[in-house]
Amino acid sequence: MNHDNVDGPSRPLLSCFVKTLSGTVAVMLLAFILLGAVTPATAQSYNFSSVVIEGNQRIEPATILNFAGIERNTTISAGELNDAYQKILASGLFEQVELVPQGNTLLIRVIEFPTINRIAFEGNNRIKDEDLQGFIQSKVRQVFSPSQAERDAGTIAEAYVQNGRIAARVTPKVIRRSDNRVDLIFEIFEGRKIEVQRIGFVGNRAYSDRRLRRVIESKQTGLLRALIERDTFVEDRINFDRQVLTDFYNSRGYVDFRVTGTNAELARERDAYFVTFNVQEGQQFRFGEITTVSEMNGVEAEDYHSTLKIRPGVIYSPTLVENSIARMERLGIRNGVDFLRVEPRITRNDRDLTLDVEFVLQRGPRVFVERIDIEGNTTTLDRVIRRQFDVVEGDPFNPRAIRQAADRIRALRYFKDVDVNAREGSRPDQVVIETDVEETTTGTVSVGASFSTNAGLGIQLGFSERNFIGRGQQLTAQILATGDTINYNLGFVEPAFLGRDVAFGLDFAFRETDNDNSLFDTAIGTFRPSLTFPTGENTRLGVFYNASYEEMSDYNGTSGILQSEVNQGGLWTSSVGYEFSYDTRRTGLNPNAGVLLSFGQEYAGLGGDNEFIKTTARLVGQTTVLNEEVTLRAILEGGAFEFSSGQNSRFLNRFSGQVIRGFEVNGMGPTEGNEQLGGDYFAALKLEAEFPLGLPDEYGITGGAFYDVGSIWGIGNQAAATGPLASTGFKARHVIGFSVFWSSPFGPIRMNFSNALQKEPGDFEQQFDLTVRTDF
Structure with missing residues (x-):
């Protein structure tokens, strides 16, 4: 018999049943069965009085x-009874419900x-218990939730991933206690850190891999990797590096630059990553015609237009355009022009690789700042954040000024995260500026050691707080002791004195030497209040009073x-002075070059025992060449002491x-x-080149060559001499030499190997010295 038209698993049973009955009875009975199967059952209902x-x-x-949600003496269906069951279970308070x-x-x-x-x-060594406690939502004396415990385990595992430990596993375990209590244990297998074995670039022609690796935050595995954390693979850091690379190329005229992809491949042994950035540089553009x-x-x-500092032929940079717009809008504010907006209209000339920029002065929308809301600051006072804004309630709203204020807040380094947004206020023509910050630690205590060939071994104790009691003030205290010298320093800076862009500084220092130079002991105490304020976009002026013994x-x-x-014996000096500085390292037209000029004078004679004029000057220039692989630096500096009233200088002056x-x-x-004896005058010219040595750049070791020429001369009290001068x-x-620079985990170290081409009798040559490197 053909059973192709019989469905379901009951096919053999129906076949046998049909064979035993006559055709008519079988059909009637089968119809009855099928009718009963499709007839809906009567719905069950309940009515509970208790x-x-x-x-x-x-x-x-x-x-x-x-x-x-069940009411007494109310009829409910079976479905509603099931809904009640689900609601009780969904409360998350019960392990079982019936x-x-x-x-x-x-x-x-x-x-x-x-x-x-x-x-x-249990099992955590790299992240402390108190830090892990801050990641989870489960709390002591709260109801235990298995689903929440699983989510907490995932959060902890993600924290380890952010620290480069992608193999970390976290398992929540429960230990039953009396009185319906449990201990919640997170068993943690941290795994080892996965380091970045190699960082490469594909598609770069203008800049070498070595130069680009210096730009990004991620680093390759290098020497003393246990002390360096940036060689650990962190996905968020890689994403940040993409933006850093874009900013680097854009600031150098590569307006079409794109990171087309980032590949992070795990090694077969799963112990290292190979990271490759695929880039498309495009062509370098320069400024063409500049109009307003x-x-x-x-x-x-x-x-x-006269405020513009960019000129045709300069390498294009979005930062220069932004600075020009900000300069124009500030002029508009000074001229009383409200709602002035400057729109840059850029015309691209692919034939000669230039970008024409037309600055259009237009009236922006009439929108005012209703208020500035600040949230998230628990220690920092509101006024410290508020003074970073150039606008106050009621001023015209300028989106660019708000972005610049956000950058200034981030630059304070008081906060881990800063988010500044504008939303519509109580009326369409008003906005509320919302500033949300997350604070970070701002104080440090340092205990360390230093060494130089001149001072020998030194011990240093220091304390620094850059946001003192939340007021944005800086407080530093330091003690530095070497074999024959001890220094005490205490400094305080109020960056917004009387609510203005004026930094008030107060410095106390005491220095004592024991048989300095094997000739005599010294004791020097200094008290120095000062005021420093900007006088232009690149210039600052500082004035000070100095009292010293x-x-x-x-x-x-x-x-x-x-x-x-x-x-x-002991002499008092009471003096006033000033120092003027011009610095283009941040706002100059060339991102690879900068100039620093400082000039100062000190006038002594306002009381005290000394009368003199001290003049110092310093000019520093730096640039990079050969696709920024080589840094060239030149320093020209000098100073002069001029005593009056028949006085002469002392060795301490x-x-x-x-x-x-090259000299001690x-x-x-x-x-x-x-x-x-020292001298009343000095002059020096230092020329230096820094270049790679061909070593893997993750070692942080580069080389340099230098040529120095200089002199100290002039002595006033020659009549007191008892020996030949x-x-x-x-x-x-004249000195030439070779340097080795090491960006070590302990700080920048510089080793100089020098040879004096020209020296004088009585000079003490120094052919090698080891110092902490200082950049200008």
Whole structure:
């Protein structure tokens, strides 16, 4: 018999049944069965006059009834009874729920979730318990939730992934205690960190892999990797590097630059990553024609065009355009022009690779700042954040000014995260600026050691707080001791004195040497208040008062000049002075070059024992060449002391430091016999080149070559000399040398190997010195 038309697993049973009956009876019976199968059952309903709840210990019966939503003496269906069950279970308070109808009584049996007695972490070494506690939502004395514990385990595992430990596993375990309590234990397998073995670039032609690796935050595995954390693979850091690369190329005229892809491949042994950035550089563009037009009545374009500092032929940079717009809009504010907006209209010239920029002066929308809301600051005072805004409530709203304020808040380094947004206020023509910050630690305590060939081994204790009691003030204290010298320094800076862009500084210092240079002891105390404020986009002016006490004692040499100076004992100096600086390293037209010029004078004679004028000047220039692989640096500096009223300088006043490399501190200049005296004047020119040595750049080691020429000369109290004088006039010394720079985990270290081409009798040459490197 063919059974192709019989469906389902009952086909053999129906076949046998049909064979035993006659055709008519079989058909009638089969029809009856099928009719019964498709006829819906009558829906069951309930009506409860009472509800009994069993098993609850902490949860009130009324609360459980409220979850269920069942009213007494009300007819409900079986589906509604099931809904009540689901609602009680969804409350997250019960491990088991059972609803049992018993005639007119509904019995609700529940088993409550236990409360958390203790939360512990096992197996964690890299992340502390208190830090892990901040990641989870489960809390002691709260109801235990298995789903929440699983989510907390995932959060902890993600924290380890962010620290480069992608193999980390976290398992929540429960230990039952009495009184329906549990201990929640997170068992952690941290795994090892996955480091970045190699960082490569594909598609780059203008800049080498070595140069680009210096730009990004991620680093390759290098020496002393246990002390360097940036070689650990962190996905968020890779994403940040994409933006850093884009900014780097855009600021150098590559407006079409794109990171087309980033590949992070895990090694076969799963112990390292190979990261490759695929880039498309495009062509480098320069500024073409620069014009300014005005679409506002009464606003002359020529006045605003004269503020521009960019010129045709300069390498294009979006930052320069933004700075130009900000400069124009500030001029508009000074001229009383409200709602001035500057729109840059850029025309691309692919034939000659230039970008014409037309700055259009137009009136922006009439929108005002209703208020500035600040949230998230628990320590920092509101006014510290608010003063970073150039606008106040009621001022015209300028989106660019708000972005710049956000950048200034981030630059304070008081906050881990800064989010500044504008939303519509109470009226369409008003906005509310919302500033949300997340604070970070701002204080440091340092205990360390230092070494240099000049000072020997030194011990340093320091404290620094850059946001003192939340007021944005800086407080530093430091003690530095070497074999024969001890320095005490205490500094305080208020960056917004009287609510203005004026930094008020207060410095106390005391320095004591024991038999300095094997000739005499010294004691120098200084008190120095100062005010520093900007005078232009690249210029600052500082004024100060200086009160100092200087004493020389216990002289054991043979110089008549030094002996006469020691016999004067302690002398007070009361002086005022200023220092002017011009710095283009941040706002200059060339991102690869900068100039720093500083000039200062100090006038002594406002009381005290000394009368003099001290003048110092320093000019520093730096640029990069050969696709930024080589850095060229030049430093020209000098100083002069001019005493009046028949006075002469003392050793503590005169210049005696290491003005050029290749000579010891106080190792060149005027001498009496074989004793160095220091000089009233000095001048030095230092030329230097820094370049790669071909070593893997993750080592942080580069080389340099230098040529220095300089001199210290001039001594006023020659009549007191009892021995022969030498080098009292200008006599230039010439030095060449080779340097090794190491960006070590302990700080930047510099080793100089030098040879004096020209020196004078009595000079103390130094062919090798090890110092902490200082950039200008």
